Amino acid sequence: MQLFKLLFLFILTPSVVSAEVHEATLNNGMKIFVKEDSRSPVVVSQVWYRAGSIDEVNGKTGIAHVLEHMMFKGTKTSRPGEFSEIIAAAGGRENAFTGADYTCYFQQLEKSQLPVALKMEADRMQNLIITEEEFNKEINVVMEERRWRTDDKPTSKANELMQSLAFVSHPYGRPIVGWMDDLENMHYSDAQEWYNDWYAPNNAILVVAGDVSSTDVFKLAKKYFGNIPSRKIKERKPQIEAKQKGVRRAELKAPSKLSYIQMGYKVPALDKNLDKDSTEIYALEVLAGILSNTSTSRLNQNVVNNAGFAVSASASYAMLTRGGLSLFELYATPSEGVGVEKVEKALKDELAKIVENGVTEDELSRIKTGVIAGDVYQKDSVFYQGMQIGQLETMGYSYKLMDQYTNNIKKVTSEQIQMVAKKYLVDEALTLVTLDPQPLDPNYKPQGKPHVH
Numbered sequence: 001m002q003l004f005k006l007l008f009l010f011i012l013t014p015s016v017v018s019a020e021v022h023e024a025t026l027n028n029g030m031k032i033f034v035k036e037d038s039r040s041p042v043v044v045s046q047v048w049y050r051a052g053s054i055d056e057v058n059g060k061t062g063i064a065h066v067l068e069h070m071m072f073k074g075t076k077t078s079r080p081g082e083f084s085e086i087i088a089a090a091g092g093r094e095n096a097f098t099g100a101d102y103t104c105y106f107q108q109l110e111k112s113q114l115p116v117a118l119k120m121e122a123d124r125m126q127n128l129i130i131t132e133e134e135f136n137k138e139i140n141v142v143m144e145e146r147r148w149r150t151d152d153k154p155t156s157k158a159n160e161l162m163q164s165l166a167f168v169s170h171p172y173g174r175p176i177v178g179w180m181d182d183l184e185n186m187h188y189s190d191a192q193e194w195y196n197d198w199y200a201p202n203n204a205i206l207v208v209a210g211d212v213s214s215t216d217v218f219k220l221a222k223k224y225f226g227n228i229p230s231r232k233i234k235e236r237k238p239q240i241e242a243k244q245k246g247v248r249r250a251e252l253k254a255p256s257k258l259s260y261i262q263m264g265y266k267v268p269a270l271d272k273n274l275d276k277d278s279t280e281i282y283a284l285e286v287l288a289g290i291l292s293n294t295s296t297s298r299l300n301q302n303v304v305n306n307a308g309f310a311v312s313a314s315a316s317y318a319m320l321t322r323g324g325l326s327l328f329e330l331y332a333t334p335s336e337g338v339g340v341e342k343v344e345k346a347l348k349d350e351l352a353k354i355v356e357n358g359v360t361e362d363e364l365s366r367i368k369t370g371v372i373a374g375d376v377y378q379k380d381s382v383f384y385q386g387m388q389i390g391q392l393e394t395m396g397y398s399y400k401l402m403d404q405y406t407n408n409i410k411k412v413t414s415e416q417i418q419m420v421a422k423k424y425l426v427d428e429a430l431t432l433v434t435l436d437p438q439p440l441d442p443n444y445k446p447q448g449k450p451h452v453h
Contacts, residue, residue, distance in 0.1 A: 021389060021399055022214035024221075028230040029202030032221045033389045033399065034214040037382050043210035044383045045117045046106040047125070048390040050205075051198035053100045053176045054323050055236065060190055062178015065098040066142050067194045071105065072096075073134045075127040080134055083120050090116050098176055101322035102394040108383060111211045115220055118206075122224035125204065128195055135188035143184070146177045147447040154254040155262075158433050162262050162329075165248050166431040170241035172323055200231040205393050209386035241266075241325055248431040253438050258311070260435035261340045263347060264327035267424045270319050272396045274404065282408045283416040284317050284328060284424070289367040290359055290417070291315035291330070291350065296366070298353075299330075303346045309338050313347070322395040328425060340434045355422045358414035371409055 022034040052064050074080040087094040092109030094117075107117040150156045160175050167173030178186075206225065208217045244266055270281045292299050292314040299313035313332040334343045389399045 022218075023399075024218050026201065026222060026226050028226065028228055030221070030225050030228075031205045031393065032218060033205065033207045033393065034212065034217045035207070035209040035382070035385050035389060036212060036214060037209060037385065038211045041111050041211050042108065042382060043111040043114050043208060043212050044106060044108045044386045045114060045121070046104055046207040046209075046386045046390050047121045048205040048207065048394045049103045049198055050101075050203050050322075050394050051194070052098060052102050052322075053174055053178075054171045054239075055198065056171060056174060058174075059182060060186070061174045061182045062142065062146075062176070063186065063190055063194045064103055065177055066139065066183070066186065067191050067199075068096050068098045068103050068105075069138045069142060070130050070135065070191050070195075071124055071128060073131075073138065074129050075123050076129060077123060077127065078120070083124070086116065086120065092117070100172060100176055102391070104387075104390060104394075106383070106386075114208070114212065114217075115224075118220050118224045121206075122228060125199060125201065125225070126228045128199070130188055130192045130195065132188045135191060139183060139186055142177070143180065146180060146183065149177060150175065151180075152447055154252070154256040154435055154437075155260050157254055158252050158260055158262055158435050161250055161252055162264055162431060162433045165250050165433065166244075166264050166266065166327060167241055167325070170239050170323060170325060172321075172325060196231075197234040200233065201225055201228045202230040203233050205390060207386045207390045207393075209382040209389075239323070244429050244431075247427045250433050251436050252433060253436045255440045255444065256435060256437035257440065258336065259334050259340050259437050261330075261332050261334065261343055261347075262433045263330040263344070264431045265329075265425050266429040266431075267317070267326050267328045267420075269321040269324055269326040270397070274398065274401060278408060279412075279416055280420050280423075281319050283412050283420045285319050286364070286367055286409060286412045287354070287359075287417050287421060288315045288317040288328065289370070290354075290363050293367060293370060298350050298363075299332075299347070302350060303332065303343070307346060308335055309343050309346045310334050313343075320391070320395055320397065327431075344432070344434075351421055351425050354418060355425075358418040361414070364412070364414060368410055368412075371406065 020035060020037075022036070024032045026032065053061065056063055072081065072083055074082065084094060087107055087109070090109055090113040092107050092113060094105075094107040096103065096105040105121060107121075109117060150160055163175070164173045206221055267284055268281065270278055289297075291297055294300070299315060303310050303313045310332040311334075313330070315328070315330050317328045318326045330347050332343050332347060334340055388402060392399050392401055
């Protein structure tokens with residue numbers, strides 16, 4: 001099982017992708033999207049639920065991810081683990097991942113095996129059995145996963161601290177894997193409640209991509225999912241983050257060879273209304289690329305190579321979120337003997353240069369060319385094609401956004417990048433976490449391990 005903070009980078013040419021996407025809605029409210037791709041006899045099936053850590057409440061953090069684990073533990077007609085065995089016997093692979101904004105279950109199979117996947121997904125959508133015995137075994141697995149993903153990794157702990165410090169009232173401040181205390185005190189009834197609240201066809205999306213006919217997929221979807229009754233979905237309360245009015249800092253002491261610094265500026269995400277002016281959002285997207293997209297990016301060139309202040313430095317920006325907020329983040333691992341204060345100044349200096357002078361046309365051209373060139377690689381994956389549709393639709397956007405992305409990137413100017421850097425990348429909106437490395441224990445053994453269901 002995987003945890004997704006947000007995995008989404010559009011890399012598309014102006015080709016009319018949306019023309020190849022077919023959609024339908026069942027009477028119970030479940031949406032179906034089909035992306036036909038006949039290059040190989042393979043099909044990817046993905047069921048997306050609009051339920052992630054953003055929907056959790058204090059005291060029950062991590063429950064979205066825990067329920068994802070329980071979805072493999074049997075139904076009224078199947079025993080624990082049988083789902084995975086059947087997919088493997090059919091020559092396929094399957095897994096699931098939980099994010100802040102959604103949970104997704106997927107299979108990749110030879111195209112004739114699609115009915116197998118859909119039948120079993122429909123079964124666990126309505127017939128999941130959560131027993132206290134299976135839950136008590138699996139919650140220990142999840143705690144092991146938390147130790148492996150976060151507690152054993154100082155930079156992961158720093159990131160967790162960053163999120164909780166940046167988002168005080170918004171649920172993006174909670175870790176997707178959950179706080180350990182919440183996991184230790186979780187009850188199997190919590191998982192049952194989450195399943196009852198969110199796992200319904202009218203809160204789900206089916207995406208199928210590959211060598212299939214949309215007509216056939218719609219028939220199969222109606223056959224297996226059409227009779228599952230819709231349910232009233234739990235009301236989602238507004239969760240507003242108060243405007244930040246000053247720098248927030250924290251220091252983490254943890255065993256590590258090197259120090260680490262992570263900086264996050266509060267910035268907007270793309271509005272769900274695609275008719276609204278999105279100039280700032282695409283300018284932030286391009287700015288992140290200019291700072292760290294390639295070996296010739298500003299952070300690599302100026303902070304890592306030329307100055308030698310850091311062994312690595314990068315930037316990121318998630319322009320798409322269900323929660324309406326995002327962070328523009330900078331990360332760096334200082335070189336041995338270089339203090340985090342010097343690296344912080346170096347990172348801020350790079351931002352100041354952009355505020356003062358903008359970016360060059362050569363930089364803009366390289367980024368825009370790279371975006372278009374990346375399409376060659378992305379379109380080779382039917383899984384990624386499905387993910388684009390599923391993420392967009394589950395987060396409240398439209399898959400048709402894929403058509404707009406490249407053209408909007410092409411329109412970004414140096415002046416627009418200069419403007420968003422000046423407007424948003426300011427100390428009043430900055431949260432900063434540093435890692436103070438402590439001596440390593442030569443006898444220390446990692447406490448966690450990855451999960452394999």
